[in-house]
Structure formats: structure tokens, C-alpha cells
Amino acid sequence: MAIDWRPNAQIETLRERARLLSKVRAFFSQRDVLEVETPVLGQGGSTDVHLVSLATQARTDKGQRRLWLQTSPEFHMKRLVAAGSGPIFQLARSFRDGEVGSRHNIEFTMLEWYRPGFSLGELIDETATLVATLLPAFAGPVVHYRYRELFHTCLAIDPFTTSLDKLRALAAERGRMPTGVLVNEGRDTCLDLLMSMVIEPTLGQNELSVVTDYPASQAALARRHQDVDGEWVASRFELYLNGIELANGYHELTDAAEQRTRFSDDNAERRRLGLPEVDVDERLLAALEHGMPECAGVALGIDRLIQLALGKARLEDVLTFSTPNC
Amino acid sequence: MANYSTNEFKGGLKVMLDGDPCSIVENELVKPGKGQAFNRVKLRNLMTGRVGERTFKSGDSLEGADVMDLEMEYLYTDGDMWHFMKTDGSFEQYAVEKKALGDTIKWLKEQVPYTLTLWNDKAISVTPPNFIELEVVETDPGLKGDTAQGGSKPATLSSGAVVRVPLFINQGEVLKIDTRSGEYVSRA
Numbered sequence: 001m002a003i004d005w006r007p008n009a010q011i012e013t014l015r016e017r018a019r020l021l022s023k024v025r026a027f028f029s030q031r032d033v034l035e036v037e038t039p040v041l042g043q044g045g046s047t048d049v050h051l052v053s054l055a056t057q058a059r060t061d062k063g064q065r066r067l068w069l070q071t072s073p074e075f076h077m078k079r080l081v082a083a084g085s086g087p088i089f090q091l092a093r094s095f096r097d098g099e100v101g102s103r104h105n106i107e108f109t110m111l112e113w114y115r116p117g118f119s120l121g122e123l124i125d126e127t128a129t130l131v132a133t134l135l136p137a138f139a140g141p142v143v144h145y146r147y148r149e150l151f152h153t154c155l156a157i158d159p160f161t162t163s164l165d166k167l168r169a170l171a172a173e174r175g176r177m178p179t180g181v182l183v184n185e186g187r188d189t190c191l192d193l194l195m196s197m198v199i200e201p202t203l204g205q206n207e208l209s210v211v212t213d214y215p216a217s218q219a220a221l222a223r224r225h226q227d228v229d230g231e232w233v234a235s236r237f238e239l240y241l242n243g244i245e246l247a248n249g250y251h252e253l254t255d256a257a258e259q260r261t262r263f264s265d266d267n268a269e270r271r272r273l274g275l276p277e278v279d280v281d282e283r284l285l286a287a288l289e290h291g292m293p294e295c296a297g298v299a300l301g302i303d304r305l306i307q308l309a310l311g312k313a314r315l316e317d318v319l320t321f322s323t324p325n326c
Numbered sequence: 327m328a329n330y331s332t333n334e335f336k337g338g339l340k341v342m343l344d345g346d347p348c349s350i351v352e353n354e355l356v357k358p359g360k361g362q363a364f365n366r367v368k369l370r371n372l373m374t375g376r377v378g379e380r381t382f383k384s385g386d387s388l389e390g391a392d393v394m395d396l397e398m399e400y401l402y403t404d405g406d407m408w409h410f411m412k413t414d415g416s417f418e419q420y421a422v423e424k425k426a427l428g429d430t431i432k433w434l435k436e437q438v439p440y441t442l443t444l445w446n447d448k449a450i451s452v453t454p455p456n457f458i459e460l461e462v463v464e465t466d467p468g469l470k471g472d473t474a475q476g477g478s479k480p481a482t483l484s485s486g487a488v489v490r491v492p493l494f495i496n497q498g499e500v501l502k503i504d505t506r507s508g509e510y511v512s513r514a
Binding site (some may be wrong): 048050098099100101102103104105174177178181188189192193195196197200220237238245248275 | 343344353354355356358359360361362363364366379380381382383384385386406512
């Protein structure tokens, strides 16, 4: 059988892709946001329990070292912000093992930017403006939803107060999980399942949907605050278009001690689940210790946005060579 | 059988689900922005033929199903079971229950090769060839000269199937039929 060597994307699509990327650069250049390039490799990696990192071995000046392929450029970019870079953006190759599908590729391009002094609301506005710039044909409104409100509307439950038993039963039923699989799962897995299977497909239909006020347990690297109901929530947003998650933004955690606790909690959870631990990024922690300006930051899957802008069915249609074809 | 993890779920992979062998039709990774990843999987139940959707946590696994497709010729029925023989020269025979035959019962013809799906060495379904040639055993007399115009009539074939055929077809003629649609294709 002949080996298929051809690219996934048509050459014409690559021209369109290049045109969109130059629009991204123009957008940030007009706003005096500096383009940076940070390493793909790092001595620390993402401890996020739900991300699988790739790692490699390198002979460094300190001898043989395990280096982590970054799941996003977040840690290096935050070190730049802490060093006084001001606003920065990057189109960064990022790696997440096992993520393969019509909206996923193990190696992908993340558009990530950081805005010292911005509130989460200001960053949401800027993200929506960028999306509108890249999708001039899209004229829908930007609609804001709170996480709690989405669960009320779509599932008639309160994600914060519903009992775990009821959450498990509902998640198994609406998420089409084999019976009994969820008996040992916590609240977040059930909520993630309902969010992914039931709520997400309804988001971003003829509008840009912005979701905020996620449960505090899903804060990742965002701050936490009390919402209008007095519930502790994550200072985080997600942006959806056509049922596809496009961006995830934070009012960034700047507290080094809190950040260290979250990293070690992640690794403790990894041990509990029998997953490999990930080396904590001590340089990021040192940067936070030194002091990072208050800032908001967002990561946007630019391949997905290009896919939507060009009306392509699969992510690989806008990639030169998808992972199975690399 | 080996276990297969969600990232190995490819179209055509045979796995056990709720005690029945299933074939994976589609597998899509679904992930909220942050948090647990899931796989939304479409499976065809090989016992019932029905396609359903199930969700798995990424990384979960299912036991493989000992399912294989073999080509066999139809031999005869004793009224109770339908007998097929391997075409690999081994003369090995398999007896098939009526339930496993399903709709294929109306497309049976001796010495024609069928695809038998075996689970733990027992036939669970039989797929006919896409095209089969069968004789008309009963139909209204053909209308002479009417070879181009539309219009059709029912015809009973030697296998028992009833198909719509053009008006010019006569009893005793052999026709080529598409078994997937059950439609007349041409005279054989």
C-alpha cells in the first residue's frame, strides 16, 4: 500500500490560516501587546490531574534531565509577566497526550495572552472582540451565563447544593454512562459529564456564550471569590461558539503559597488515582514569590477558531499534518 | 480476550458491553475546558443490530469480544437450523439459528457465499452479498414491448423475497437484486 504523505489541510486552507494568524498579530500589535516566544520544554510541568503531559529526556549542563513538553505556555508567560513584561501574547505549540479527535490533536497551537491590570470582565470583552475580528461573518450577540444558572435551565438542579447521590444518578442517566460507573466518582466528575454531554452542545448557537462562576473546586490556576449568592466560585470564564469550547480565562492566582498548595494537592490526587506525578514548576513559584502583577490571562485554541472561521468539519482540516499523519 | 482502553476504540473494534458483543462505530473525545475527559462512543450491538450511544471516562476499558467474520456457502435448511460451510476448503460446517439469520432468510441461495459473524464460535448474524441473482417464481405475465417505460409489479423470487420489478419481466427469468435496498437492478 502506498504511504499517504500528503498534508491534511488543503494548500488553499493554509493560505486562509496564515491570513487569520496575521490578523491575530495585527489585533495585538494595535493594542500594544508584545508577541513573545517561550520554550516548549520546561523543567516543571502541568500537575492538572486531567491533563496527560509528554516528557522527554535531555542532556543538559546539569546532566540527564527529564523535561516536560508544555501543555500550555502559561508558566513561562507568567514568569515574563512577573519580570515586568507588561501585556504579552503568544502563538504557542502545546502538547496534551491522548487528546485525539475531531476537535483535538496531541500537538496543537494555543493563543495565550496576559493582561496586567485587567479584570476578568475586561478580558472577556477583549476575547469576544478578537473572535468577532476573526469571524466577520458572525454577527451574533455575546451572552453571559453563570455556571449555576446553566444547570438550573438545562437540568433543573443546583450544581452546588444537589446531593452527590442525585448528581451521580442524573449524570449516569443524561450522560449515558454504563450503570454503576459513577459510584466512586466525586461531584466534579458528575458536573463535568453533565456539562460536556448535556449543556455544552446547547452553547454558542447563533451567539458567543460566556460561562463564569465555575465551582471553586474547578478553579485550576484562577483565583476564587464569593459570588452574589455567597457561594465560593472560580474567577474563571469559558467561551463557546457552535457548541465548541474556544477559550478558558482566569483572573490569575498570584499567591505563591496558595499556588504551591494547589500543585501539591494535584500530585496527591495523582498518587491516589495511580497517575504519575509531575515535577512542580519551582521557577513559577519563585516568580510568584517575587510578585506577579495582578492580571487576567486567557488561552484560546486557535486551531478550533480557524476551523470555525473556515467552516471545516474536523480540526485536522486546518492542520498541515495531524498527529496520526506526522 | 484483551482489554481495550477508550483511546484504542476504533471503528470496527469488537468489545463486550452489558454481556453482548458490540462493534465500535464512532468514538469522539469530549472534554470540558478543564476537567475530566470523556469518550462518546457509538456502538452497534451485534446481537440486535441496534446502534446506541454510551459515554466512558477517558482511559476506561472494555473487554474485547471474540468476534470474527467468515465467508461461508449456504448449504440447506432442515427446517430447524440453516447450514453453512466454510469456503476455505476445510468443509467445516456451521448451523445457524433463525434468529441469527434475521432478514437474510429471504436472500438465501445454495452455493452463494455469505458473511457469517461468529461470537465465541457461534453464528450471531449472517450478511448476504450486496448483489445476488435469483429466479422469478411468480409474477404477472410480462408486457411485450414495454422495455423502457416506468411502471412496476411485484415478483416473488426463488428465495421467497418479493421485490418490485419492471412490467416486462417474466416468470422463470433470473434477476440481479441489490440485497441492501431489496431493489431490482437488472436481468442477470
